[in-house]
């Protein structure tokens with residue numbers, strides 16, 4: 001029996017008396033239900049979890065997670081407020097092993113695929129999926145799909161086993177290869193059927209998850225006994241709901257080296273500017289966190305906060321002041337920042353990559369040229385240097401650091417436990433530090449952008465003292 005009785009959308013917590021301040025806590029909880037293969041195949045047989053007999057994971061009390069075990073999304077409340085706070089009471093099923101599973105391990109044929117751009121930790125997730133399926137559940141048929149969605153219908157899958165993947169966590173990139181574009185729904189689902197895959201682990205970012213929702217919908221439509229799960233990958237940290245995506249911290253760490261180099265170059269010149277461009281197509285999380293960790297940055301430019309160059313409160317005025325004060329300055333710019341300021345043709349404005357993502361002009365090259373023109377115009381004859389550092393791919397093409405490596409393991413194990421329990425169309429990720437199962441459809445819509453009204457952005461501004469770029 002699937003444990004669907006508890007997964008109804010709302011349930012009331014009971015408490016006889018409510019004080020004014022307690023009102024929020026005893027109103028309905030919106031439990032975000034996770035689809036289950038028995039939703040459309042009600043007669044599926046269930047099995048006892050083989051972890052019952054695992055010598056290393058002997059299930060103690062509380063080892064198995066039940067469906068009433070949930071994680072709240074909103075954990076910060078104003079007890080003095082009588083108004084509902086935004087996003088109140090959303091709850092998600094906690095990730096972890098279930099007592100009852102819906103796949104016989106000896107009949108599992110698992111497929112793993114990586115899609116979109118690189119991210120530190122991709123190989124760790126693949127490795128831990130293979131080893132977790134093999135060691136925890138005794139699955140023996142595990143395949144790697146080559147080069148993203150396109151590979152489903154063009155390439156023969158590669159058999160994977162623990163011996164093959166044992167040192168993959170030490171390597172950057174994805175040994176399965178990846179790609180953008182190539183999403184052909186019917187061909188992908190046909191290929192999944194033809195290969196006999198009944199568990200599909202899709203590692204990717206926001207674009208990949210939108211594709212995964214369509215694959216899941218098509219599998220439901222065809223009533224196939226196949227579970228589909230998504231594992232969040234994006235170096236930009238632009239996926240919503242979860243605390244952060246794997247590889248992000250590693251990327252921020254590597255970005256420090258570029259900022260240090262920019263700082264050294266700037267300090268060693270008269271009126272020196274170190275300009276560092278960091279990844280972040282439509283979100284500035286990497287630039288923001290790299291700025292906060294470095295403390296050598298004088299100005300951080302992100303897509304969420306428009307800026308301007310000339311006049312009062314503009315970048316040039318600010319840098320002029322900093323150069324006078326310190327003799328040098330460091331500017332960090334996210335690749336998606338300032339795109340509206342760069343002159344480009346209509347054709348350039350429309351340009352998209354194979355996945356439909358906008359293609360940007362190089363904000364670093366543009367800014368370097370603007371800075372030089374400004375200095376030449378306003379300070380002719382005075383020494384001035386801009387050293388532009390573009391570590392773009394260097395920050396994502398590295399192996400994961402220790403924190404990201406263990407995060408990848410927990411993500412992989414969460415995904416495996418959920419899939420073995422028969423959940424499908426879901427995504428695993430940490431919410432407030434606890435791993436949860438989130439419906440794929442919900443996560444595919446949720447975007448994580450930098451909130452320039454919150455404390456973190458104020459912190460950046462207090463560290464750098466940069467202008468707010470609001471024209472008065």
Ligand SMILES: Nc1ncnc2c1ncn2[C@@H]1O[C@H](COP(=O)(O)OP(=O)(O)O)[C@@H](O)[C@H]1O
Nearest residue numbers: 116117180181183204205206207208210211355
């Ligand atoms: N709306 C969509 N529907 C179906 N597939 C999509 C969609 N958006 C992107 N994809 C596919 O997902 C894969 C990865 O998307 P991409 O945007 O490149 O990277 P990411 O998943 O890291 O954001 C590509 O193969 C792309 O074709």
Ligand SMILES: O=P(O)(O)OC[C@H]1O[C@](O)(COP(=O)(O)O)[C@@H](O)[C@@H]1O
Nearest residue numbers: 116117205233234235236279280281
């Ligand atoms: O690999 P490409 O196509 O050059 O992509 C570069 C883009 O990939 C990213 O690193 C990550 O993007 P995704 O997470 O969407 O794959 C962006 O920061 C950057 O704009």
Ligand SMILES: [Mg+2]
Nearest residue numbers: 205206207234
């Ligand atoms: Mg993306």
